[in-house]
Amino acid sequence: MAVATSVPRMKLGSQGLKVSTQGLGCMGMSAFYGQPKPKPDMITLIRHVVESGVTFLDTSDIYGPFTNEVLLGKVQLISFGLLFPHIFADGMTPAVRGDPAYVRACCEASLKRLDIDCIDLYYQHRVDTSVPIEVTMGELKKLVEEGKIKYIGMSEASASTIKRAHAVHPITAVQLEWSLWTRDIEEDIVPTCRELGIGIVAYSPLGRGFFSSGPKFVANLEEGDMRKHVARFQGENLEHNARVLERITEKATRKGCTPSQLALAWVHHQGSDVCPIPGTTKIEYFNQNIAALSVKLTPEDMAELESLAAAGAFKGERYPETYVTYKDSETPPLNSWKGE
Incomplete structure (x- = not known):
């Protein structure tokens, strides 16, 4: 197994933002992956993460909803903690809104829950296709000009939407699912980000736990865990994907690391503009993830992994049918807007 290493910094995007080269996804602490985890344990974990040199923490107002932001606020994050509040519908209903009044209301509410004056990186979590x-x-x-946020990001936006947004104000980062088993962004979205000098944040780089725990963990998922409804974790798809994972595991053994470390190393080797944000709720797994930084892949290693996990090598959709990702979404032209 690869050993832990210090966490260097990287420049994310071309607007001046610097972050740790690997971040922490905080969603699973509070939402979507079964019951919320005990707050004292999560506070201990977050403090360990920050002390380890990771300054890039990813949260959202929909995680809970709201409870994940409150959790991070209790830890009193340092000013360069990277946060991911997102724009969603009134109350507890998960939907998407991008109208100005709601954008502002969400930002100001997140600032209060996080107990900070300025959010370093504020993403539009999903694109509102009606605005x-x-x-x-x-x-x-306007929120940047008022000092309430420093940098703007997007998530799961199409290449054309990214270009239109960037023309209004420079986009610092685009967050997308990118891993050995999710590679559809490589054709047009990644090149667009690089053309515009936008950093790439890779979420779910471990295949929602598949590369770290293998297929057997699916049988033990709690009620309320959205992964129970993901096609990749079901039936013949899971059997097929497990066979692909076996070959990746053999490669990891030859490299002296775990499959999850190999999967993370593959993401890191995509370029100096890419920052993965694997999530975990355990210090042990966090340490293992950080150790992936010490895994060095040669061009031959990368070519072998490209062959093992080519686009389409894994079967099944990456989200349940009831989850809307707004992938490749378009929005109406500006002259169609009749709102305030």
Whole structure:
């Protein structure tokens, strides 16, 4: 197994933001992966993460909802902790809104829950397909000018939407699912980000636990865990994907690391503009993830992994049918907007 290493910094995007080269996804502490985890344990974990040199923490107002932001606020994160509040519907109903009034209301509410004055990186979590992206970005730009956020990001946006948004105000980072088993962004979205100088944040780089725990963990998922409804974890898809994982595991053994460390190393080797944010709720697994930074892959290693996990090598959709990702979404033209 690879050993732990110090966490260097990287420049994320071209607007001046610097972060640790690996972050921490905080969603599973509070939502979507079964019952919320004990708060004292999560506070201990977060403090260990920050003390280890990781400054890039990913949260959202929908995680809970709201409870994950409150959790991070209790830890009193240092100013360069990276946070991911997102724009979603009123109350407890998960939907997407990008109108100016709601963008502002969400930002101000997140600032209060996090107990901070400024959010370093504020993403639009999903694109509102009923509101021109220029309108949403216009309000985010105002929040930057007012000092309430420093940098703007997007998540799961199409290449054309990213270009339109970037024309209003520079986008610092785009967050997308990118891993050995999710590679559809490589054709147009990654090149678009690189053309515009936008950093890439890779979420679920461990295949939602598949590369770290293998297929057997699926049988023990708690009620309320959204992964129970993901096609990749079901039936013949799971059997097929397990066979692909066996070959990746053999490769990891030859490299002297775990399959999850190999999967993370593959993401790191995609370029100096890419920052993965694997999530975990255990210090042991966090330490293992950080140790992936010491796994060095040669061009031959990368070519072998490209062969083992080519686009389409894994079977099944990456989200349940009831989850809307707004992948490749488009928004109406600016001149169609009739709102305030």
